[in-house]
Amino acid sequence: MNSVPTVLLIGVHAAVIPVIAGMWYYATPKFWEVGYMPTQPSTGFNHQIHAGKLGMDCRYCHTNVEDSWHANVPPVQTCFGCHEEGKLGPTATATTEKVQFIRDAYATDTPIPWRNIHVVPDYATFPHNAHVNAGVSCYTCHGAINNMPVVAQAESLSMGWCLDCHRNPEKNLVPKDKVTDLYWVQNEWFGKDASERVHEGMTPEALKDTLLRDPPDNCSACHF
Amino acid sequence: MSAIQPDESLARRMHGLQPGEQPVARSTPLIPGTSDDGTLSEDTGKRAPCVLGDRSFEDVTNIVCGYAEAKMPKPWLAALTITSSIAALGTGMILYLIITGVGVWGLNNQVDWAWDITNFVFWIGIGHAGTLISAILCLLKQNWRTAVNRSAEAMTIFAVVCAGIFPGIHVGRVWFAWFLAPIPNSNGIWPNFRSPLLWDVFAVSTYATVSLLFWYMGMIPDVATLRDRAYMRLTKGVSRPMAIPMPIGNDIIVPQLPKPDQIRVLIYGIMSLGWRFSSRHWHRYEKAYLILAGISTPLVLSVHSIVSFDFATSIIPGWHTTIFPPYFVAGAVFGGFAMVLWLMIPLRLILPNFSDLLTKRHLENMAKILLLTGTMVGFAYGMEFFIAWYSGNEFEFSVFANNRVNPAKAPYWWAYWTMIFCNVATPQLFWFRKMRQNPLVIWIVASFVTVGMWFERFVIIVTSIHRAFLPGEWHMFFPTWVDILTFVGSCGIFMTLFLLFLKFLPVFALAELKVVMPQSHTHDDH
Numbered sequence: 001m002n003s004v005p006t007v008l009l010i011g012v013h014a015a016v017i018p019v020i021a022g023m024w025y026y027a028t029p030k031f032w033e034v035g036y037m038p039t040q041p042s043t044g045f046n047h048q049i050h051a052g053k054l055g056m057d058c059r060y061c062h063t064n065v066e067d068s069w070h071a072n073v074p075p076v077q078t079c080f081g082c083h084e085e086g087k088l089g090p091t092a093t094a095t096t097e098k099v100q101f102i103r104d105a106y107a108t109d110t111p112i113p114w115r116n117i118h119v120v121p122d123y124a125t126f127p128h129n130a131h132v133n134a135g136v137s138c139y140t141c142h143g144a145i146n147n148m149p150v151v152a153q154a155e156s157l158s159m160g161w162c163l164d165c166h167r168n169p170e171k172n173l174v175p176k177d178k179v180t181d182l183y184w185v186q187n188e189w190f191g192k193d194a195s196e197r198v199h200e201g202m203t204p205e206a207l208k209d210t211l212l213r214d215p216p217d218n219c220s221a222c223h224f
Numbered sequence: 225m226s227a228i229q230p231d232e233s234l235a236r237r238m239h240g241l242q243p244g245e246q247p248v249a250r251s252t253p254l255i256p257g258t259s260d261d262g263t264l265s266e267d268t269g270k271r272a273p274c275v276l277g278d279r280s281f282e283d284v285t286n287i288v289c290g291y292a293e294a295k296m297p298k299p300w301l302a303a304l305t306i307t308s309s310i311a312a313l314g315t316g317m318i319l320y321l322i323i324t325g326v327g328v329w330g331l332n333n334q335v336d337w338a339w340d341i342t343n344f345v346f347w348i349g350i351g352h353a354g355t356l357i358s359a360i361l362c363l364l365k366q367n368w369r370t371a372v373n374r375s376a377e378a379m380t381i382f383a384v385v386c387a388g389i390f391p392g393i394h395v396g397r398v399w400f401a402w403f404l405a406p407i408p409n410s411n412g413i414w415p416n417f418r419s420p421l422l423w424d425v426f427a428v429s430t431y432a433t434v435s436l437l438f439w440y441m442g443m444i445p446d447v448a449t450l451r452d453r454a455y456m457r458l459t460k461g462v463s464r465p466m467a468i469p470m471p472i473g474n475d476i477i478v479p480q481l482p483k484p485d486q487i488r489v490l491i492y493g494i495m496s497l498g499w500r501f502s503s504r505h506w507h508r509y510e511k512a513y514l515i516l517a518g519i520s521t522p523l524v525l526s527v528h529s530i531v532s533f534d535f536a537t538s539i540i541p542g543w544h545t546t547i548f549p550p551y552f553v554a555g556a557v558f559g560g561f562a563m564v565l566w567l568m569i570p571l572r573l574i575l576p577n578f579s580d581l582l583t584k585r586h587l588e589n590m591a592k593i594l595l596l597t598g599t600m601v602g603f604a605y606g607m608e609f610f611i612a613w614y615s616g617n618e619f620e621f622s623v624f625a626n627n628r629v630n631p632a633k634a635p636y637w638w639a640y641w642t643m644i645f646c647n648v649a650t651p652q653l654f655w656f657r658k659m660r661q662n663p664l665v666i667w668i669v670a671s672f673v674t675v676g677m678w679f680e681r682f683v684i685i686v687t688s689i690h691r692a693f694l695p696g697e698w699h700m701f702f703p704t705w706v707d708i709l710t711f712v713g714s715c716g717i718f719m720t721l722f723l724l725f726l727k728f729l730p731v732f733a734l735a736e737l738k739v740v741m742p743q744s745h746t747h748d749d750h
Contacts, residue, residue, distance in 0.1 A: 002498030028410045160412025 029158035037152035038115040042101035044150060045114070051182065052146035058138055058180040064129075071128040073114050080106040117153050118142065124159075124222045134215075135173040135207055137185045140165070146182045162222070166215035173207040175199045263585035264661055274368060274740040276580040281738050287577045288732045289450055293488075296727055299574045307719040314713010317706055318393055326396045328706040334699035335690050339707045340394035342681040343714060345531055346559070347387035348428060349552075349677060351435070352524060353560025354380025358438055359520035362513075368589055370736040371582050375571075375722075376564050377439040378729070382721040383563070384432045386714045391424075420533035427530040431523050438516045445509065446730035448499035451492035454485040506735075528556040535684065542623035542688030545611065551604035558597035558647070559677035561590050565670040567722060569663045581732055584661060591660040594673065598651030601680075605648065619693070627687045635700060636687045639679050646676025 025031065050056050059065060061074040082088055083099045084106075105112050118141070120126040131141075138145060143154025155161060165172050174189050178199065189197055197204055215221075263272040275284060321328055331338055354376040361369040392401050404425045406414055415422045499505055529549035536548040565587065572579040609629075612620045631637040650672040654660040691698045725731070738744060 002500070004494060004496075004498040008494070008497070030410065156410070158410040158412075160410045163412035 029156040029161075033153055033156050033158075035152055036117060037150055038117065040115055040150070041112050043098045046149050047145050047151055048147055048149045058145075058182075066132050067129055069125075069127040069129060073116075076102060076105045076110075076112055079112075117151055118157065120157060125224060126222070132179055133176070134169075134211055135176045135179060136165075136169075137172070137174045137179050137182070137189075139182050139185045139190070140172045144182065144186060163217055166217045166221075169211070169215050170204040170208040173204055173211075175202050175207065263583040264588065272368075272583070272585040273742070274371060274581075274583070274585075275737060276583055279580060279741070281741070281743060284581070284732075284737055284741070285449065285734060287581065288446070288730055288734055288737075289453060290577060291575055291726065292450055292728060292730065293453065297574060297576075300723065300726065303574065304720065304723045307716050307723060310713055310716025311720040312713075312716075313709055314716050317710040317713050318389065321393055321706060321710065322398050326394065328704060329710075330702050330704045330707050332699050332701070334692065334697055335686055335701035337394075337685050337689065338701045339682075339703055339711060340390045341534075342678065342685055343711050344387050344390040344394075345552075345681040345685075346678045347383045347390070347714065347718075348431075348531060349528060349556035349559045349681075350563045351380040351383035351387065351431070351560060352528060352553070352556035353564045354378070354383075355431075355435060355438075355520050355524045356557055356560065357564075358442070359517045360524060362517045363521060367740045368586055370733055370740055371586050372564060372568065372590070373736075374439075374442065374733050375568070375725070375731055376560075377435065377442070378725045379564060379567060379722060380435050380560075381432070381439055382718050382725075383560075384428070384435065385721065386718050387428065388432070389714060389717075420530065420537045423530050424534055427527045431527045434516065434520055434523055438520055441509070441512060441516065442733055443730060444496055444499050445501065445506075446732075446734050447492050448496035448501065449734060450730060451489060451496050454488035454492065458485050458489060524557075525553055528552040535688075540688055541617070541619040542627070542684070544620075545608060547604060547608055547611070551601070551608070554597050554600040554604060555647075555677060555680060558594065558601050559674065561593050561597065562670040562673035562677065565590050565594070565666055566674055569667040569670075571726070572663070575726065578731065581737065584663065587663055587666055588660050591654045591666050591669075594669070595651050595654040595660070598647060598673065602644075602648035605644065623688055623691075627691055628683060634687070636683065636690070639683050639687070643676050643679040643683050646672040647680060650676075 050061075051058060061078050062071055063074070064070065064072045079099075079102045083102050085096075085103060101112070132138075141155055141157075143152075145151060171194065174185050178184050178189070189199070194204055202210075263276070279287070329338070329340065331340075354373075357369050357376045358373045362373070392398060395401055404415060404422070406417075415425075529552065532548035532552035535543035536545060538544060568582060568590075569587065572582055609624050612624045615621075626633045628634050628636065628640040631641075634640070650669050653665065653669060659665045686701050690701055
């Protein structure tokens with residue numbers, strides 16, 4: 001019995017298939033990017049308390065998200081606006097130790113080096129305002145921020161992930177007045193079947209019709 | 225191709241074969257006082273012999289396997305030393321390019337394709353001779369092809385290897401070259417299926433795959449011969465595992481250190497895929513060979529047609545012409561045969577035993593093909609120019625007149641006229657029998673043609689794009705030292721691979737050679 005061709009055939013497949021499968025699973029932004037959760041300076045910033053429990057609007061701190069290509073992280077003055085000693089009154093639960101680094105930073109006029117989590121590469125341009133104003137909820141790209149004590153990356157931010165939405169935007173659009181209302185978006189909008197989503201007469205299809213233009217999917221839409 | 229008669233005397237006497245035993249090359253030509261080896265007779269009633277020197281089947285086997293089993297002659301070693309140094313230089317240049325970026329080449333905003341694509345088209349064109357010889361000449365039952373088909377196919381593979389380097393490295397960020405392949409990816413995009421550059425990827429990779437399969441499949445019986453000869457020598461006891469007797473218990477068996485024959489048995493054994501010379505094996509082999517020849521035949525035409533689409537489907541004057549596909553195919557066969565001749569003639573000197581198998585008739589036949597295809601290429605040059613004038617398209621005519629032909633206006637006029645001289649003028653020598661029967665003349669013409677075919681691609685690419693419609697878009701191309709050494713290095717890679725092929729693989733198709741020998745036609749007299 002001539003076993004050489006059989007052995008070669010099985011051997012080559014046994015060597016090549018794991019490599020392909022490994023590349024397919026591991027060599028993706030989905031594997032390497034999702035779940036990125038760096039340790040923030042000092043005691044960090046708890047989104048679960050601020051955006052979730054206290055119900056603060058995202059735009060109280062991230063003031064430029066509707067106006068600028070760049071979604072800003074607030075300066076220390078924004079934090080200090082509430083966390084100045086004695087300002088929140090006796091009912092405030094934040095202990096002095098937890099917020100002391102804010103007061104120190106304010107006193108010495110030094111910025112707090114918050115660590116960036118959601119990074120789009122230099123060769124891709126991402127206008128944040130265009131997306132928020134079109135009705136893409138914070139939730140779609142950043143996940144349930146209002147439930148995160150420490151923020152982690154929720155989506156892969158790969159080019160395929162961008163194009164997935166650009167090609168079928170209606171599945172991710174929400175009514176514009178609800179863009180930052182994360183509880184509502186999760187439960188009342190995305191919690192329902194797409195055919196049942198209605199808010200003040202607006203359906204996903206109707207929302208798509210309100211867009212100034214269809215989301216572009218040519219190269220130079222982002223790479224220029 | 226017909227049934228192979230088992231060579232009994234060969235099978236019997238293989239047991240007695242010692243490594244290094246080689247037949248001696250005949251030093252005197254068959255016809256005294258001439259340089260004719262007896263194959264150049266013009267007697268039309270007699271077929272020129274394909275194998276000289278009254279060789280037996282066994283002799284032919286010994287000749288072909290001899291170099292793989294014994295030490296190579298000194299000129300081979302000298303040639304390998306030189307070419308492998310050049311290959312190392314080329315590899316260094318490629319690494320330098322990858323590490324530094326394509327800025328080390330002389331490309332600029334106007335001339336954004338230059339030596340890289342010139343070299344690509346040059347090498348891919350050279351590969352065409354192998355497929356033509358192995359596929360089309362096989363289907364046309366041209367017996368003389370048996371002496372050159374294996375080495376021409378090998379040359380094809382190595383030329384495609386060199387061709388593949390250049391598009392791969394010219395993209396700049398080599399690690400993204402996989403974007404060329406239609407692989408589902410996390411970018412959510414596919415290559416542009418409307419672009420001839422993508423068709424080119426498919427054409428060249430199909431061509432490389434089919435050529436490799438054809439070459440390898442044809443080699444299996446001959447590799448099995450090498451395996452069996454090595455195995456016979458081993459079982460004769462030349463190198464047997466050693467047993468050390470132990471006072472208690474079993475003896476310890478010490479396998480001997482790997483000798484060349486043991487390595488040969490292992491590697492040739494795997495490569496020959498269990499070939500046992502059975503009739504059933506031969507039957508399937510011949511069927512598969514014909515099928516592959518059938519698949520390869522359209523590839524001879526398609527590959528270079530699609531390479532020409534890279535240019536012809538663009539709207540650049542000088543590229544946008546319908547004559548490009550046939551013109552490129554003729555040029556590719558022309559350049560390929562020039563390279564076959566350029567390699568075969570020194571091969572007869574470096575490995576003299578092969579000169580009985582590779583006769584002057586073979587060289588003359590290929591010189592005739594060179595004359596034919598060279599004239600076709602010359603016709604294409606003329607027709608291209610004629611259409612540029614006859615079409616009334618002043619932009620296209622300007623590319624020819626002002627960018628290529630006219631020494632007063634075209635800075636690259638010398639490249640155009642070098643091309644014309646090398647490709648159109650020099651092969652005309654082969655109208656004379658004395659010229660096409662003289663290996664030295666053939667070799668010199670083949671060198672000219674190889675240079676000319678490189679210049680043809682340079683002329684097409686650079687002279688067309690170095691001047692766009694506005695004078696502000698006029699720019700010259702000057703190669704840098706990296707450009708030059710990368711091309712020289714690719715020649716080194718090509719020749720190193722070819723020299724290694726001469727040493728380690730069967731250079732002739734044994735079964736096919738034996739079929740064209742007189743012993744296979746014992747009933748010719750009635």
